[in-house]
Amino acid sequence: MVTLINKKGLNKITVLDITKEAQINRSTFYRHYLDKPDLVEKLEKYYINKLEKIIDDNIDTLMIDQSPNNLRITYPLFIELIQEFNLHQEEYRAWLGPKGSSHLVNMAHNLIKSGIEKSLERNSAKYHPTKLIPKNYVLLLISEQIWTILYHWLVTADVDADELIEILMKTRYLSPTNMLGINDPN
Numbered sequence: 001m002v003t004l005i006n007k008k009g010l011n012k013i014t015v016l017d018i019t020k021e022a023q024i025n026r027s028t029f030y031r032h033y034l035d036k037p038d039l040v041e042k043l044e045k046y047y048i049n050k051l052e053k054i055i056d057d058n059i060d061t062l063m064i065d066q067s068p069n070n071l072r073i074t075y076p077l078f079i080e081l082i083q084e085f086n087l088h089q090e091e092y093r094a095w096l097g098p099k100g101s102s103h104l105v106n107m108a109h110n111l112i113k114s115g116i117e118k119s120l121e122r123n124s125a126k127y128h129p130t131k132l133i134p135k136n137y138v139l140l141l142i143s144e145q146i147w148t149i150l151y152h153w154l155v156t157a158d159v160d161a162d163e164l165i166e167i168l169m170k171t172r173y174l175s176p177t178n179m180l181g182i183n184d185p186n
Helices: 002-008 015-022 026-032 036-063 076-087 089-096 102-122 135-156 161-171 176-180
Strands: none
Touching: 002 015, 002 089, 015 026, 015 036, 036 076, 036 089, 036 102, 076 089, 076 135, 076 161, 089 102, 089 135, 102 135, 135 161
């Protein structure tokens, strides 16, 4: 599927394309899947289940306090997600890229958002979001920032995995004005 997605785009792939690429006959395909949407749904579910397990197992680690002077702890969530994406980067880049499944992109993004939300609820005694910004906006800001950086990296691969982890960690404590170098004491 990865080759076909990269070549034609997921929406333009036909069952005939799939059977030719896999070198199987149509009856073999239909023995396992009802149609192309059934295959796509099963593959999306496969990827989402993998990501969901990583997020569920590690989301609470996203809430460890960090500062520019104390970066000893790298969030296991970032390490695990990026290792998964790196290990299967060809598949994730195809499926989550511009020619892939926008449905899967939305599901992956929503997994991060709902994981953060669950973590905040489970640990509500520990976290007290600022009253200056409504809680739903805080949640949106955090999840969007994480997902946007991950997605950009998946599509562009412009930095290596270790550098991406560092970037994600720094975004946890730097404000936009810090990132832009406005009033930077250095």
